[in-house]
Amino acid sequence: MRSQVSCLIASIVSGLIAVSAGASPPEPGDQKTFAGIRFVWCPAGAFTMGRHLGESGSLPSEDPAHTVTFAKGFWISKFEVTQKQWKDVMGFNPSFHQGAGYPNADDRPVDNVSWYDAQDFIDELNAANPKRHFRLPSEAEWEYACRAGTMTRFYWGEDNKTKKIDRFAWFQMNSGGETNPAGLKKGNEWHLFDMSGNVWEWVQDTFQSTYNGAPVDGSAWVVSGSTQRTVRGGSWYNNSMVCRSAYRGGMGPDGHYGDYGFRIVVRSK
Secondary structure: OOHHHHHHHHHHHHHHHHHHHHHHHOOOEEEEEEEEEEEEOOEEEEEEEEOOOOOOOOOHHHHHOOOEOOOOEEEEEEEEHHHHHHHHHHHOOOOOOOOOOOOHHHHEOOOOOHHHHHHHHHHHHHHHHOOOOEOOOOHHHHHHHHOOOOOOOOEEEOOOOOHHHHOEEEEEOOOOOOOOOOOEEEOOOOOOOOOOOOOOEEEEEEOOOOOOOOOOOOOOOOOOOOOOOEEOOOOOOOOOHHHHOOOOEEOOOOOOOEEEEEOEEEOOO
């Protein structure tokens, strides 16, 4: 009888441990697929956003460096949204880099999309997946994900020499003047790919000339009356300095360019 009770207790304890383990939060870089798109987990935490003192090639728009704290983690897409993913949702392909002249176009990031186009894609994705909420990342979420715990100019270190950057990013010197299929370069520490180069990535925020007054909780900074939206990451068209983790730009939200795309974040409702 005692043996049976002991076995029962052991079974209950084992079950509780399994449940507890199942309920534990994801680890940085853990992956899941939602709506046919692969996502990577970025944990709760804090980081310094903006350029660091004496950072080579940096700009005043990256000031002031400030601490941003995320109370909760989030899922961000492992790759930039691809042409196939766009077509599956929207039923057409707006990309400049498609057709016979661009092999493996389905795996290349969708390009030639405005900020408004990205919102249309997200609206359709949300309508088809009512248990999920998809959106563009905030600028803070984007930089936090890009850095993946690093404090250096690039997520691979300080070095912007062509031989080094070539391992991680498609940029002016190695892209062949076009986009390239997602995931061919090395990812960052959280297994996110093409955070530097390939295509610029729209984020949710309106563009401000500095970070004075920016939120410190990781939320998007949207200022009424602003005429530009923020883009991050640089592209196949740009030099290596634009691929720095802190680099930021602003463009009209209705602009269509062959080096502009986006990635998305998701949460459960």
